[in-house]
Amino acid sequence: MAIDKRALLRAGLTAALATQAKGVTTAAKADASDGLSASIELSRDPDVLAVAADDFGHIIHKQARAVLKPASVADIAGLMRWAGWRGLKVAARGQGHSTYGRAMIEDGVVLDMNTISTIHHVQSDRIVVDAGATWSAVLNATLAHGLTPPVLTNYLELSVGGTLAVGGIGGTTFRHGMQTDNVLELDVVTGDGRELTCSANSNPDLFDAVRAGLGQCGVVTRATLRLVQAPERVRRYHLFYPDLRTLTADQRIVLADGRFDYLQGAVLPDGAGAWRYQLEGVVFYDGYAAPNDRTMLSGLSDDRGAAAISDLTYREDVNAFAQLEKLLRSNGQWFNPHPWLLTFLRGSNAEQVASDILDGLTNEDVGPFGRITYYPMLTKALRTPLLRLPNESVVFPFNLVRIPESNDVAKVAQMVAKNRALYDRICAAGGVQYPVGAFPMSSDDWKDHFGSTWLLLHEAKQRYDPLGTLTPGYNVHRD
């Protein structure tokens, strides 16, 4: 009697998904001639499912039917094809640092990319890595050769695939663009299970749809990332201002003259109900000739007595966030809900919009260790089509990095609602969101968000994920 191996596989995986036994990891096997991996292991271990049902936001919780820890890219391709046939959804999960359930799924399988995280090889201008690798692992490999990715996120324990799905912004973005602007080539498993390589010259439509494409068209499995020479040391200047106006004025000066290699800034709670206004500028240098502080800070009107200047190795500097993480883990606030709001304001009205919003915020809105990121950035280096920005030469990231002291559910719900109201206000003022915030978005909202690039994403979705299998957590496409 002829045996339909594919049907057997389907039956096996269905049984795997239907298994209710707790703590059991079920496996389904198929012959490689099916074009599917010889062994796909779907886990229903309650601990594994619980991890996949949570993220750094700790606001949304959705329990997947199963989790796949792929042993190979072929496993991912096999899962995509199988899930498509069954009408099930799939979402890749990197390090789970989303804040609003974007890598979660109820009616399907979470793809845990931690098992696809090999660092392959480093050349003088590039590194090839699997997409589940963290940026800290990437950096460890490159620094051994005196090299670095030109743009690093403030926190390095994010996965390459996770930040390429949204953009990847850092303090050098004004000069080098987003992390998505510094990708040379990607290997992708499409929503319909094809394994494709894409770049500016090969399958460019997929390349453009995957970078900052919210995981809608494919799972990135491998990335070739651009590298530059790493500086040996950095001199970091924290300058303080009495108000938003003076901070903004100096931020605009240093952005225009390019004296810093890295530029950020923030409005910080002072713990007594008021705000502190901070400019953060960094100079990279090699050897022992540290930059002259007087020259670096000339023409600026900060409160010089309050300035904090530090001199660090490049590695120490880019790992600075790890100290805050350690502190927040020890005081428990790392595990509280994090209803963040991340946006870009137009350069032409940023100060007014930020000032109006700040008037309605208290220290409690961000928590003692939270901050409101606020600094100007040139947009000319940003070329990723799906990364949305106000159409001006200077924009201001404006982010409510909320780290509440408690996990009061009612207060968190209020913050999520406030995020949405602030988002609407920011849009009305010509701003856009950086799509990692915690508030609900409808499919129509996403259409507005992507604006003139909506068609690019929509057509790529039809071409590469025609059954709508991938990444439902953003709610970008209606079923």
Ligand SMILES: Cc1cc2nc3c(=O)[nH]c(=O)nc-3n(C[C@H](O)[C@H](O)[C@H](O)COP(=O)(O)OP(=O)(O)OC[C@H]3O[C@@H](n4cnc5c(N)ncnc54)[C@H](O)[C@@H]3O)c2cc1C
């Ligand atoms: C403490 C902290 C600091 C941060 N700092 C910065 C910063 O400085 N700059 C910045 O830009 N962002 C920053 N972020 C936001 C962060 O970049 C995004 O939330 C990012 O998506 C998280 O990466 P992750 O690996 O945790 O992804 P996950 O949360 O696991 O996934 C995020 C999204 O990407 C999709 N995805 C994951 N892997 C893949 C893949 N291989 N292929 C396709 N899609 C995939 C998921 O399905 C999901 O939709 C920060 C977040 C936190 C919590």
